[in-house]
Amino acid sequence: MSAKNIPNRIILPESQVPQQWYNLRADMRTKPAPFLNPGTGEPMRAEELYPVFCEELVRQEMDDDTAFIDIPGEILDYYRTYRPAPLHRAYQLEKALGTPAKIYYKFEGNNTSGSHKLNSAIAQAYYAKQQGLRGITTETGAGQWGTALAMACTHFDLPLIVYMVKGSFTQKPYRRSVIQTFGARIVPSPSDTTDAGRGILEKMPDTSGSLGCAISEAVEKAVTTEGYRYVLGSVLNQVLLHQSVIGLEAKAAMESVDEYPDVVVGCAGGGSNLGGLIAPFMQDKLTGKANPRVVAVEPASCPSFTRGRFAYDFCDTAKITPMAKMYTLGSGFIPRANHAGGLRYHGMSPILSQLYHDGLMEAISCEQTKVFEAAALFSKAEGILPAPESAHAIRGAIDEALLCKESGEAKTILFGLTGTGYFDMSAYEQYLSGTMTDEIPTDEELRAFEA
Ligand SMILES: *Cc1c(COP(=O)(O)O)cnc(C)c1O
16 A cells, blocks of 8 residues: 555444454463562462452463453444544654654544553443442542543542542642542542551652652552452553553554554553553464564653663552562652653563563653653644653654664654643643753662562
């Protein structure tokens, strides 16, 4: 097919929403390491996780073998209200860059949560409802996950308590209102509603909170409230499983125009969108069918892949969660106050961590002014205002395309545009006014947080 026949947006019909999630672990030779019980140092058994997570989600979490898992009908019905998500050919961006590269992006911002997070939120809320739970708890940082889960919980009529990082709670009042509009209860974290929160407040009364701290509170609240469980929007194997719809659709859409990526680029916070986007391409790599490059892009201010250690660590600040083997900066790590680009989590998905460790994917880190420069360029060219998180992937893709310009190679680049940035305008303001800085942590600072 000649290039000019490829439309600007490739939107598969509703009937092509994937009917099954793809579980990448089934094809990995080295499986991600299991969670450890921090008390005994032994791998967690399913029964030990049941007080925290829904039972079906624990089964998905621990299932390293089933390659394809049927998506229940009620989840599919919901997926069909906003999926398949479009795959865009970035003609305008290509032109602006003057690159011979062909750039595609999978856009996940076409729902009110403004991100891919709804793909897992609706699944997790469904399984919680199926189990007959009275409610669930979670944390949210930038607010997309809280919004997505509030949407999902209201759909299934399930009460939700969201521990929202205090900094976001005060800086993003409209994000808060959106979550409340969908009927969820929000508690700014750290709070006095949990031992973990009270402990942190005692030590740091003025803290603006962190994701790790909000996780501690949400987990504690869930295990101490009858009929409640905790859900998490990233990092976990089950979340990457649900997010595989991104990659499955992207691959099918590319195949529909006889395209296949030479390189797949995604931003990496906890790793869920990237894990989902790359899933079927990594399957091709693992099974020897194709060999695309896979590149994770993370902030220089929170560089878990590129400067972290591959080790067992806690998933939260108060050290009450099981331990996961992952690339981590240490569970106490909090990015510096100047950091505005999201992707603030100290750890990384155990699946992606293992793939990275095994040399199956690459990672780079970017300074935030470069990330916002890419966001501004992309907005002007393509007419979509990206989330700062997504702009990391844009930066990575643009840099690949600029290399093609130098070498004259017409590579095919696919990246994940995970969401929109309407609630992040104070960060854009900083960039536009020239007050954004690029201070990044020193080696000494990072060593101080090591587990
Ligand atoms: C949460 C979020 C991310 C980062 O999370 P991952 O789990 O790494 O995908 C990226 N982009 C957007 C828009 C998000 O909301």
